[in-house]
Amino acid sequence: MGSSLIDKIWAVHRVGQRGDGRDLVYIDRHVLHDLHAGHAFASLQRNGRGVRRPDLTVSVPDHTIATRRMPGSPGRSGSSFADSMRSGSARFGITMLDIDDPRQGIVHVVSPELGIALPGVTLACPDSHASTVGAIGTLAFACGTSELEHVLATQVIAIHKPKLMLLRLDGTLKAGVTAKDVALHLIGQIGVAAGRGFAIEFAGSAVRAMDIDGRLALSNLTSEFGGRTSIVAPDDATFQWCHGRECAPKGAAWDAAVSWWRTLTSDDDAAFDRMVTIDCSELAPQMTWGTDPSQVAAIDGRVPDPGTFEGKARSAADRALAYMDLQPGRPLAGLPIDRVFIGSCANSRISDLRAVAKFVDGRRVSPGVTAVVVPGSTAIKRMAEAEGIAKVLQEAGFEWRDSGCSMCAGVNGDIAKPGERCISTTNRNFENRQGAGVRTHLASPLTAAAAALAGRIVDHRKAAE
Amino acid sequence: MEPFTTLEGVAASLPQDDVDTDQILPTPWLRDPKADLAKGLFGYLRRVPADKTESDFVLEQPAFRQARILVCGSNFGCGSSREHAVWAVKAFGIRCLIAASFADIFRENCLRNGVLAIRLPAEEIEGLHRAVQSVKGGAPFVVNLEEKRIRCPDGRAIAFDISDHEREALMLGLDDIGLTERHVSDIEQWENTSRRSLPFLQDFRIAPFNTSNKPSQ
Numbered sequence: 001m002g003s004s005l006i007d008k009i010w011a012v013h014r015v016g017q018r019g020d021g022r023d024l025v026y027i028d029r030h031v032l033h034d035l036h037a038g039h040a041f042a043s044l045q046r047n048g049r050g051v052r053r054p055d056l057t058v059s060v061p062d063h064t065i066a067t068r069r070m071p072g073s074p075g076r077s078g079s080s081f082a083d084s085m086r087s088g089s090a091r092f093g094i095t096m097l098d099i100d101d102p103r104q105g106i107v108h109v110v111s112p113e114l115g116i117a118l119p120g121v122t123l124a125c126p127d128s129h130a131s132t133v134g135a136i137g138t139l140a141f142a143c144g145t146s147e148l149e150h151v152l153a154t155q156v157i158a159i160h161k162p163k164l165m166l167l168r169l170d171g172t173l174k175a176g177v178t179a180k181d182v183a184l185h186l187i188g189q190i191g192v193a194a195g196r197g198f199a200i201e202f203a204g205s206a207v208r209a210m211d212i213d214g215r216l217a218l219s220n221l222t223s224e225f226g227g228r229t230s231i232v233a234p235d236d237a238t239f240q241w242c243h244g245r246e247c248a249p250k251g252a253a254w255d256a257a258v259s260w261w262r263t264l265t266s267d268d269d270a271a272f273d274r275m276v277t278i279d280c281s282e283l284a285p286q287m288t289w290g291t292d293p294s295q296v297a298a299i300d301g302r303v304p305d306p307g308t309f310e311g312k313a314r315s316a317a318d319r320a321l322a323y324m325d326l327q328p329g330r331p332l333a334g335l336p337i338d339r340v341f342i343g344s345c346a347n348s349r350i351s352d353l354r355a356v357a358k359f360v361d362g363r364r365v366s367p368g369v370t371a372v373v374v375p376g377s378t379a380i381k382r383m384a385e386a387e388g389i390a391k392v393l394q395e396a397g398f399e400w401r402d403s404g405c406s407m408c409a410g411v412n413g414d415i416a417k418p419g420e421r422c423i424s425t426t427n428r429n430f431e432n433r434q435g436a437g438v439r440t441h442l443a444s445p446l447t448a449a450a451a452a453l454a455g456r457i458v459d460h461r462k463a464a465e
Numbered sequence: 466m467e468p469f470t471t472l473e474g475v476a477a478s479l480p481q482d483d484v485d486t487d488q489i490l491p492t493p494w495l496r497d498p499k500a501d502l503a504k505g506l507f508g509y510l511r512r513v514p515a516d517k518t519e520s521d522f523v524l525e526q527p528a529f530r531q532a533r534i535l536v537c538g539s540n541f542g543c544g545s546s547r548e549h550a551v552w553a554v555k556a557f558g559i560r561c562l563i564a565a566s567f568a569d570i571f572r573e574n575c576l577r578n579g580v581l582a583i584r585l586p587a588e589e590i591e592g593l594h595r596a597v598q599s600v601k602g603g604a605p606f607v608v609n610l611e612e613k614r615i616r617c618p619d620g621r622a623i624a625f626d627i628s629d630h631e632r633e634a635l636m637l638g639l640d641d642i643g644l645t646e647r648h649v650s651d652i653e654q655w656e657n658t659s660r661r662s663l664p665f666l667q668d669f670r671i672a673p674f675n676t677s678n679k680p681s682q
């Protein structure tokens with residue numbers, strides 16, 4: 001029997017097996033963010049341990065830092081979390097991409113952008129969206145704070161090998177339908193727990209046709225269906241995208257890497273524990289109506305009647321509609337909105353911003369709507385400014401911020417007001433996630449931009465005409 | 466890590482499915498490094514609704530304020546990997562969670578903090594919820610990890626499954642990093658071998674900001 005892509009990377013990195021049956025898997029690259037690094041550094045020190053490979057470790061503040069400059073302040077303000085990341089990084093000899101570093105950004109955006117994540121590489125990150133970089137063929141491990149400390153101390157992760165799922169997404173996407181819509185639809189189809197216990201390989205013609213930014217958005221939402229990691233087999237588009245990035249191998253080392261990367265595909269007879277195929281050719285743009293990412297409908301659809309669900313799904317839908325202040329059967333389109341957030345590790349890359357600017361060009365954000373754009377990295381911010389994207393967005397009335405997680409989780413204090421309805425390009429619509437009582441609808445950047453201009457939910461394909 | 470052997474205490478029931486870590490420990494308590502995590506546990510759910518004088522939430526009811534065991538639905542702990550969610554559970558005084566299933570990272574986080582996360586088949590969970598609800602905090606449940614058994618106040622026993630390794634790690638309060646450190650020579654050997662076979666994996670350099678790459682402006 002053949003091997004899958006994940007089997008192959010696993011086999012190369014398997015250091016051994018611990019007495020308790022867990023595999024020890026070597027971590028080639030370890031990226032930390034500010035929310036958890038300080039705790040792990042403190043705990044390491046308390047236990048008298050050091051960092052085994054500071055040279056393979058990078059720290060980036062994103063969750064807790066300000067994305068808005070205070071009037072009169074020369075730079076960005078940090079936070080006590082960024083401070084403990086800074087002192088710990090210095091103490092242990094870890095390179096930190098600090099708030100004034102032009103390479104700073106959201107950890108999952110920065111890792112591939114700098115070539116820290118690469119095909120065939122194993123990467124650990126103390127964050128449930130670590131799988132984002134699976135899009136370029138990196139095998140990523142999302143971990144908690146204790147596991148983070150474990151990787152710092154040993155450079156391996158102790159883990160039972162997960163089951164394998166092959167998720168095929170087939171068909172040609174219609175115009176105006178994006179990777180984000182595919183991801184939301186997929187979660188609606190298979191549910192929020194389908195990926196639990198699995199490592200997922202995305203395949204199929206729809207995935208192959210996506211550009212790398214699209215694949216990154218797709219892999220990003222793996223946690224939203226319960227998966228701890230996901231991967232896309234690297235191809236020529238991936239190699240081209242990675243080439244020349246700051247930390248990517250150069251010259252002969254690059255050529256050697258590419259010839260290994262070309263072997264990183266699943267064999268035809270590789271075994272998977274579960275296979276799912278979804279046809280995406282009829283898909284419309286998607287939007288969530290509820291408080292978990294599987295509660296999703298087509299943008300031209302209606303809020304469902306909880307009575308049509310069974311058992312606990314019914315009470316969950318009842319609860320969601322009460323929280324979201326929605327009536328069963330009403331169309332999503334037409335709902336008035338208060339806020340739009342374009343950002344997060346799901347959708348804040350240059351192609352997202354280009355698409356939004358193209359759509360918005362020359363028009364205005366609806367009066368009464370607060371619309372904010374937070375680029376995924378400082379490099380993306382600068383690129384967007386150079387391309388004139390920032391100008392288009394600012395002239396339309398969008399706020400243009402510094403890079404960070406911002407209102408995705410609101411850990412830095414960027415939150416909406418109770419009761420506000422927010423169209424968000426993020427990945428989580430949980431109750432109170434974007435502020436107490438805030439009603440979050442997840443969607444693609446185009447759908448969010450269209451809502452910002454109209455002041456209500458609209459199908460951007462119709463609004464563009 | 467504090468060893469876990471036998472736990473005797475009040476059990477509370479929270480039958481909802483898909484309880485995410487944003488509910489278990491909401492962001493305001495995450496943002497504040499000095500926050501009282503015991504208060505933050507289910508912080509929003511514990512609030513008093515506008516039209517009421519006290520909270521409806523189970524852990525706010527006098528009989529369950531001392532709960533040591535929480536019986537949950539399925540997919541408990543999904544969403545954010547924040548380990549603070551487990552720290553909050555522990556800070557409140559709960560050492561054992563029982564659910565039809567847990568999110569992967571959340572369960573790992575429990576194990577590493579000495580919180581016993583027991584999975585039971587869906588039918589048994591339903592029965593346990595009924596038992597917990599009918600006792601109303603009036604009598605203790607006992608979780609015996611050595612015997613892998615939950616004893617209800619009416620004397621009924623429910624067996625549960627856990628791998629021998631996990632059970633041992635919890636019972637002895639084993640240091641997880643210590644377990645891996647026994648394999649240091651394997652790790653070194655791996656590093657040496659891969660330096661030859663796939664050199665770019667070990668050859669990683671990222672320039673510090675202030676030396677080579679000051680912004681051009």
Ligand code: SF4
Nearest residue numbers: 129344345405408409
């Ligand atoms: S952008 Fe949101 S989902 Fe992504 S790492 Fe930051 S807080 Fe987490």
